[in-house]
Amino acid sequence: MSYIDPKQVQSIELTAGITPVSNGGDNIGGTINISTAxxxxxxxxxxxxxxxxxxxxxxxxxxxxxxxxxxxxxxxxxxxxxxxxxxxxxxxxxxxxxxxxxxxxxxxxxxxxxxxxxxxxxxxxxx
Incomplete structure (x- = not known):
C-alpha cells in the first residue's frame, strides 16, 4: 500500500484468514487487494x-x-x-x-x- 497514492485508489477489498487462489492463494493471515481507478x-x-x-x-x-x-x-x-x-x-x-x-x-x-x-x-x- 505504500506504492500507491490515495488519489489513485478506486476500491480496497480485505480478505481475512486463508486467502483463496483467486487472491494469490498462499497467505493464511489474509490479503488486501487495491484496485486503481x-x-x-x-x-x-x-x-x-x-x-x-x-x-x-x-x-x-x-x-x-x-x-x-x-x-x-x-x-x-x-x-x-x-x-x-x-x-x-x-x-x-x-x-x-x-x-x-x-x-x-x-x-x-x-x-x-x-x-x-x-x-x-x-x-x-x-x-
Missing amino acids: APVFAKPGTGLRTDGSVSLTTRSVNHTVSLGASGSVASENFSVSFDAAKAKAHSYRDGNGKTVLASMYSSTNFGATLGYRLKEHRVTLRA
Whole structure:
C-alpha cells in the first residue's frame, strides 16, 4: 500500500484468514487487494472532457507535508490522465519526548494512464 497514492485508489477489498487462489492463494493471515481507478471517458456527443486537481495536506503529528496533482483529457473513445504526489514526514515524538525513528518517510509517486473504449470493451495501459 505504500506504492500507491490515495488519489489513485478506486476500491480496497480485505480478505481475512486463508486467502483463496483467486487472491494469490498462499497467505493464511489474509490479503488486501487495491484496485486503481478506471479511465474516465466523455459522454457521447459532449466533445472533450477535461478535469484536474491539486491538493496540499499537512499533519502536525510528524510534520507531514503532502502535495498532489492530477489531470485528464478524454473523448468518447480515448482517455489520457496523469497524477503525481510527493510526501515527506519527520520522525514524531512519543508521549515521553523520545523520537520514533521509524515514523520518518519520504515518497514520490507518478502515474500515467491511457484508455481506449469501443462500445462495452475497454483497454487500459497504466505506468
